[in-house]
Amino acid sequence: MQIDLTHPEFQAAIPLMQRIEAAGYEAYFVGGAVRDAMLGLPPHDVDIASSAYPAEIKQIFPKTVDTGIQHGTVMVLSHGKGYEVTTFRTESGYQDFRRPDHVTFVRSLEEDLRRRDFTVNALAVRHDGTVVDLFDGLTDLHDHVLRAVGNPHERFHEDALRMMRAVRFQSQLGFAIEPATLAAITDNAPLLAHVSVERIASEFTRLMLGLDRQAGLTNFIATGLFAHTPLLADQRRGLEQLAALPTTPLVDPAVAWTLIAHLLQLPVRRLMKAWKQANALADQVARAADLLAALPNPTPWQLYAAGADAVPVAATAWAMLNPAETAESPTQAYAALPIHAKDELAVTGADLMAAGFTPGPRLGRVLHALEQAVVAGELANTSEALMTAAQK
Ligand code: ATP
Ligand code: MG
Numbered sequence: 001m002q003i004d005l006t007h008p009e010f011q012a013a014i015p016l017m018q019r020i021e022a023a024g025y026e027a028y029f030v031g032g033a034v035r036d037a038m039l040g041l042p043p044h045d046v047d048i049a050s051s052a053y054p055a056e057i058k059q060i061f062p063k064t065v066d067t068g069i070q071h072g073t074v075m076v077l078s079h080g081k082g083y084e085v086t087t088f089r090t091e092s093g094y095q096d097f098r099r100p101d102h103v104t105f106v107r108s109l110e111e112d113l114r115r116r117d118f119t120v121n122a123l124a125v126r127h128d129g130t131v132v133d134l135f136d137g138l139t140d141l142h143d144h145v146l147r148a149v150g151n152p153h154e155r156f157h158e159d160a161l162r163m164m165r166a167v168r169f170q171s172q173l174g175f176a177i178e179p180a181t182l183a184a185i186t187d188n189a190p191l192l193a194h195v196s197v198e199r200i201a202s203e204f205t206r207l208m209l210g211l212d213r214q215a216g217l218t219n220f221i222a223t224g225l226f227a228h229t230p231l232l233a234d235q236r237r238g239l240e241q242l243a244a245l246p247t248t249p250l251v252d253p254a255v256a257w258t259l260i261a262h263l264l265q266l267p268v269r270r271l272m273k274a275w276k277q278a279n280a281l282a283d284q285v286a287r288a289a290d291l292l293a294a295l296p297n298p299t300p301w302q303l304y305a306a307g308a309d310a311v312p313v314a315a316t317a318w319a320m321l322n323p324a325e326t327a328e329s330p331t332q333a334y335a336a337l338p339i340h341a342k343d344e345l346a347v348t349g350a351d352l353m354a355a356g357f358t359p360g361p362r363l364g365r366v367l368h369a370l371e372q373a374v375v376a377g378e379l380a381n382t383s384e385a386l387m388t389a390a391q392k
Contacts, residue, residue, distance in 0.1 A: 001131040001138060009033070009043045013083050016061075016076055017048060017127040020085070023060045025052035026109060027085070028124035028132065035120050038141055039173070048085045049124065051107045057085050072105055088112035091158070110134055117155065117162045118169065119147045144175040152184035160191035163225055164203035171207045171216025185223040192228035197276045200229055204275075208256035209249075217243035230274035231266060238264035246323050254281060254313045255320075258288045262317065288313035296327030303334045304375045338374055338381050345371055347386040355387060366390050 005011065010029065020027040027050045033043035050057065054074050058064050063077040072087035087105045089112060106112065109124060109132060116122040119137035131138065135149050146169055148155045148162070156163050163185045166177050177185070192200065207216040219225075221239050226232045232239065241263045250256050257277070261268045268289050272282035287310035294302045295318040306314060311334040318327070339345060347370065349363055357363050370386050373379035379389055 001133065002129040003034070003038060003125050003131055005029075005037070005125070005127070005129050007037065007043055009046050010037070012079070012081065013046050013048060014127045016078060016083055016085070019060055020048075020050050020052055020057070021127070023052070023056070025050055025056065026088075027052075028109065028126055030113075030124050031116075031121060034123045034125050034131075035137075035141065038123070038138075046083070048083060049088055049109070049112055050085050051088055051109070052085075053087050053105050057087075071103055089115070091115050114149060116149055117159075117165055119149055120145075120169075120173075120175070122149050140178075144173070145178050146170060146173075146175045146181060147178040148181045148184065152181045153188065156184055156188040156191060159195075160188065161195045161199050161203065163188065163192060163223070164195075164200055164207075167216045167220045167223070167225065168203040168207045168210065170219060171210025171212050173210075174212040174215070176215075177219060182219065182223065185219075185225065189224040190228055192225055197230055197274070201275045201277065204229065205253050205256065209251065209253065211249055213250065214243055214247055231271060232264070235264050235266075245320050248316075248320055250316075252313060252316070254284050254288060254310075255316045257281070257285045258292060258313055258317045259320065261285065261289045262292055262321070284310050284313065288317065291330070292317050292321075295330060296322075296325070298330060298333070300333075300337055300375050300377065301372060303330060304337055304340070306334070308334070308340065338377060339371075342367075342371055344381070345374060345386065346381045346383045347390070351383065351387075352390055355390070357390070 005014070017027040027048055029046060030049040031047040033046045037043050052060070054069055054072055057074045057076065061076045065075040065077065065082065067073055067075040067084065072089050074085050075082040076085055088107065088109055090104050090106050092102050092104065113122045113124060113134055119135040119140045122135050123137045124132040140147050146166055166181065166185060169175060170177055207213065207220065210216055217239065221236060221243065226235070226239055242259060245259065257272065260266070261271050268286040269282060272285060287306045291298060291302055291306035291310060291314040295314060303311060311330050315330045345367070349367060352363055352366065353359060357366070370379065370389060373389065374381045379385055
């Protein structure tokens with residue numbers, strides 16, 4: 001079996017692999033890029049696995065960066081680009097159902113492929129396009145099936161995150177989870193409690209942004225995985241509603257979290273904190289959720305308070321929740337507001353002080369009242385109109 005490596009991402013990396021081979025070691029393309037290329041999808045982050053140890057890779061290439069040296073990953077810099085080369089390795093330990101205690105570098109490709117999660121992720125390709133398929137990954141790729149490499153129970157005991165990866169890939173690739181693998185997820189779902197929230201959240205977000213979100217969510221619920229994630233344990237009904245939304249693909253995590261907070265009736269800050277999401281995202285989602293609750297007829301102030309980054313998020317969420325209805329576009333209504341930020345007001349605190357106002361809370365209240373009146377369209381945003389209003 002040969003694979004087409006004409007994509008420039010692969011082509012650019014081939015000379016590197018040839019140099020590794022010329023030095024007497026093996027080198028293969030592995031992971032998602034191989035899988036995606038076979039599916040006719042453009043590869044992203046092309047990963048190279050090699051029998052050369054990190055120190056040996058560094059001898060071959062003059063310019064490298066230790067990006068993940070403890071896992072055996074060295075970034076080789078070439079033509080202004082970086083290529084991750086990871087030494088073949090096995091993992092052992094796994095005493096706490098997450099990540100191995102030890103990573104051991106090995107010279108055998110087979111051992112490296114054996115520790116990978118799913119057969120479709122365990123293919124390796126040589127620079128001439130020859131495919132190494134030790135676990136029938138090509139058949140599963142053809143059939144669109146996700147199957148654990150080896151014994152699924154053992155594999156999920158080693159690293160419980162793989163169960164979340166299964167539903168994530170189901171959504172991302174539109175593949176089905178093979179029955180024994182699915183049964184093992186159902187049996188072992190409670191082990192997810194041992195995995196860090198950050199790792200769970202990363203897979204869950206990718207599930208939400210996948211093309212077959214419905215299928216991924218359906219199994220996230222059916223296997224009981226949801227019950228071992230932050231705040232979702234008693235949210236089966238809300239999650240079922242989430243899974244039943246129109247299949248519109250989501251491109252923005254903010255929309256995903258806004259829908260979740262809304263359907264599950266969870267306070268945004270609490271939800272986002274429990275899932276360890278960035279403060280900036282939590283802030284945006286909190287404003288989007290507030291606006292969503294006010295749609296389809298928000299006041300100008302509600303639109304203004306949401307802000308430019310949250311208005312389209314709320315609009316998208318609303319359209320998914322109300323597929324049969326049409327409403328004035330909140331994005332257009334927002335664009336039509338007289339001002340979009342406080343610093344667009346025609347007077348400043350300094351202007352008011354120059355006109356005789358004393359600094360203090362009262363000044364703040366006056367400015368806020370002017371801001372509200374301008375946003376509501378009750379007052380023209382000119383210094384004259386605002387000064388006159390302020391004097392009153
Ligand atoms: P994508 O890049 O689209 O997310 P991917 O398959 O490349 O998909 P990565 O998370 O980048 O996913 O991992 C790269 C490869 O490393 C996988 O294809 C798989 O072979 C292996 N892998 C990653 N995480 C695990 C894990 N938890 N257990 C076993 N193998 C894993
Ligand atoms: Mg990848």
